[in-house]
Amino acid sequence: MKHALLVNPWVYDFKCHDFWIKPYGLLRIAALLKNNGLKVTLIDCMDRLDPDAPEEFKKSDSYGIGAYYSEEIQKIGAYERVPRKYKRYGLPVDVFHKKLDALNQKPDIIFMTSGMTYTYEGVQLASRILKERYNAPQVLGGIYATLCREHAQRFTAANYIWTGDINNYFLMMVNRAAGVRIDSMEDREFNELVPDYSLYPKLDSVAVKFTxxxxxxxxxxxxxxxxxxxxxxxxxxxxxxxxxxxxxxIKNIAFYDDALLYKNVFIKGILKEAIKRGYGFNFHTPNGLHAAYLDAETARLMKEAGFADVRVSLESSDYAIQKQTGNKVSNEAFRTAVDNLRKAGFEDNDIGVYILAGIPGQTFASVMKDVEYLKKMNLKIKIANYSPIPGTVDFLKIKPEFKAELMREPQMQNELYFMQLNSDYDRVAHLKVKAEIDGHNNTIKDKGNIKP
Ligand code: SF4
Structure with missing residues (x-):
C-alpha cells in the first residue's frame, strides 16, 4: 500500500495563537487519499493536543482556544526593523524528528501545506528536513505556495508547487508523482470533500466550511x-x-467560510435542523460575517444554534473607503445587523467588529473615527492591520519596483513589517494601547484578508 505523509509545518511570526487553527485543505487531501486506498500519516506541527506536545500548552479555554509552544528565532533581513520577538510556533523540532523516526513505512509521496505568505520559514524548515530523510516527491500547496509560487519554487525543496484548490489536474499530478491511480471526480465531489479529523488522536475543536x-x-x-x-x-x-x-x-466548531451568510436562506435551513438535532456545539466565526445578511431571523437562529463570539466585518465606517474597497457593507446594514444580534440575545461583549487600519488612501484620522464609531456602540473592536498581499486588486496597483521587492521577500508582506514603512506606525501602535486602556477589550490581529 502506498504511503502518503502529510505535514502541516510550523508558523514563524511575531504572534500566533490557536484560534481553532486546522489545516483544512490538507485534511481534505487526507480524506481523498484514504478514499483511494493510500495509507495516510499526518504530522501537524500546529497541533497543541498532539500526544508529544509540551503538556503546559495542551490547556484550552472553554472555547477550545490556547497558546502555542514557541521558540524565539533570531531576526534577520526585513524583520530586524520590527520591535517584537520573532518566534517559531508549534511542536518542538525534535518532536518532529521523533515522529519521523517512528514512521514504520517510508513515504512514497509527501504533501505539505503553507499558511500566510510571510510565515514561509516553517515550510522551508519542514521541506529541508524531509528532503534530507526521504527521496519521496514533495507537493507543496496552500496560501504561500499559491500567492508566492516562484519564491516557493526557489526556496523550498518541494518538487511540485500546487496553486489554488484541488481539482482533476491535481489528481493527475498525484497519480504521476506517487505512481497511483486515482480516478477523476466531478466538481461536486471535490466541493463535498470534508477533512479527515480521524487523524487526530485528540481533538477539542474542528474547522468546517459550508460554502x-x-x-x-x-x-x-x-x-x-x-x-x-x-x-x-x-x-x-x-x-x-x-x-x-x-x-x-466535539464542542467547538469554527467556520472557515468566507461568505457563510450569503443568500441566507441556505444557512437558515441548516441552523433550523441543527437546533432540532440539539447538537449543543459552540459555533465560532473567526472570519467576519456579512452584515447585510444578518437579518432578525438569521440572528435568532444563530443564537439558538449556539453561535458564541460573533465577528462582523465592517472594515471602515467611511463611505468612500467602503466604495473603494468593494462595497460589501454600509453603515446602515451594519447597524441593523448589530440591532438584530442584540435583539436575538447576543451581549455587546459577544459581538466583535473587524476594522482595517492602513488601507491605501486611509488616514489615521479615518481609523480613529472608526474606533470612536464602534465605541459609541459599545462593541468589541478588532483592528486588523493592512498589508499588501499578492493576488489582490490592491497589489496590482503597487509600483512595479516595490511589487518586485514584496515578491522577492514575502516577509515584507507581514503587517508588522509593513507598518514600519508607514509613517503612522507609532500612532497605530498608540491606538492599540489606547483602545486597550479604555477597557474595551480591543485587539489588533492579523488581517485575515486571505483565507486557508
Ligand atoms: S474580504 Fe474577501 S472573503 Fe470577505 S467579502 Fe471581501 S472578497 Fe469576500
Missing part, C-alpha cells in the same frame, strides 16, 4: 486566487458531517 468562495471582490482580499466562484454545499451532507462531530464529542 466555498465568495461572491464579493474586496480590493484587499486574495480569495479569487483560491476559488473563482461561490458554492453552497449540500445541506444533508453538512448535517451528516456535523453528526460525526457530535458523536466524537
Amino acid at each position: 466555498k468562495g465568495c461572491p464579493y471582490s474586496c480590493s484587499y482580499c486574495a480569495i479569487k486566487s483560491f476559488c473563482e466562484g461561490y458554492y453552497q454545499r449540500d445541506p444533508q451532507a453538512i448535517l451528516k458531517e456535523l453528526d460525526t462531530y457530535k458523536e466524537r464529542g
